[in-house]
Amino acid sequence: MIRFDDVTVTYEGAAEPALSGVGLDIPEGELCLVVGPSGVGKSTLLGAVSGLVPHFTGGLLHGRVTVAGRDTRTHRPRELADVVGTVGQDPLSHFVTDTVEDELAYGMESLGVAPDTMRRRVEETLDLLGLAELRDRPIASLSGGQQQRVAIGSVLTVHPRVLVLDEPTSALDPGAAEEVLAVLQRLVHDLGTTVLMAEHRLERVVQYADQVVLLPAPGVPPVVGTPAEMMAV
Ligand code: ADP
Ligand code: ADP
Numbered sequence: 001m002i003r004f005d006d007v008t009v010t011y012e013g014a015a016e017p018a019l020s021g022v023g024l025d026i027p028e029g030e031l032c033l034v035v036g037p038s039g040v041g042k043s044t045l046l047g048a049v050s051g052l053v054p055h056f057t058g059g060l061l062h063g064r065v066t067v068a069g070r071d072t073r074t075h076r077p078r079e080l081a082d083v084v085g086t087v088g089q090d091p092l093s094h095f096v097t098d099t100v101e102d103e104l105a106y107g108m109e110s111l112g113v114a115p116d117t118m119r120r121r122v123e124e125t126l127d128l129l130g131l132a133e134l135r136d137r138p139i140a141s142l143s144g145g146q147q148q149r150v151a152i153g154s155v156l157t158v159h160p161r162v163l164v165l166d167e168p169t170s171a172l173d174p175g176a177a178e179e180v181l182a183v184l185q186r187l188v189h190d191l192g193t194t195v196l197m198a199e200h201r202l203e204r205v206v207q208y209a210d211q212v213v214l215l216p217a218p219g220v221p222p223v224v225g226t227p228a229e230m231m232a233v
Pocket of ligand 2: 117124
């Protein structure tokens with residue numbers, strides 16, 4: 001579902017590449033974790049999947065990244081929007097409407113989904129994420145964990161085959177983080193969604209992963225393995 005063939009990304013003016021020699025093969029319906037300390041290129045790797053790199057952040061991408069067979073360099077992010085849903089680090093910056101229900105509908109509106117389908121998918125997503133009781137609430141009045149679930153829901157209504165999340169639990173307390181991780185696990189198991197998630201604390205999330213990509217240092221090729229293999233490293 002996601003392939004990296006010898007990918008190197010170098011930002012303009014940088015002496016060293018932010019990402020170097022990355023080869024990856026992530027099958028459909030797996031949860032893949034991207035771990036490593038701050039500044040090693042986790043967001044850059046995620047951005048190469050969603051198309052933010054190079055289209056919105058700049059940077060020179062060598063090699064090839066494909067998602068569901070589409071080359072992310074030759075497709076603009078909006079041409080990938082039906083395949084890849086992206087949730088950034090800060091859910092608040094993600095929101096474009098006021099209420100939970102409007103936010104869930106927004107992505108579909110911009111893709112021209114029919115009104116009946118939109119209504120059905122909003123209901124289905126409210127149920128899936130446990131947000132039904134919050135549907136009319138202003139997003140600003142919700143807790144961090146609830147906001148993160150709304151951010152995830154707003155991309156899920158599009159039914160993306162791939163969900164990309166940049167440290168979705170980093171701002172959450174342990175309880176709220178568990179809530180979000182449980183949602184992701186359900187997506188993978190029940191819907192066969194492929195999830196690519198960056199995280200800097202391996203212990204917290206490793207139990208949920210099928211594959212782990214460890215970026216040890218900036219510009220150093222990743223170590224890739226199963227959670228059991230990586231815990232032994
Ligand atoms: P991480 O997500 O692991 O913290 P990033 O991918 O954000 O790492 O950053 C990797 C390196 O690339 C860092 O040195 C960062 O400063 C640099 N970088 C990230 N985004 C940009 C950008 N848009 N322009 C220039 N340099 C960037
Ligand atoms: P439509 O595609 O017309 O909206 P449905 O809402 O009935 O039709 O969804 C079609 C199928 O997609 C159902 O089997 C449903 O379980 C599944 N589905 C629901 N949510 C998601 C999702 N977030 N991603 C992918 N498939 C999903």
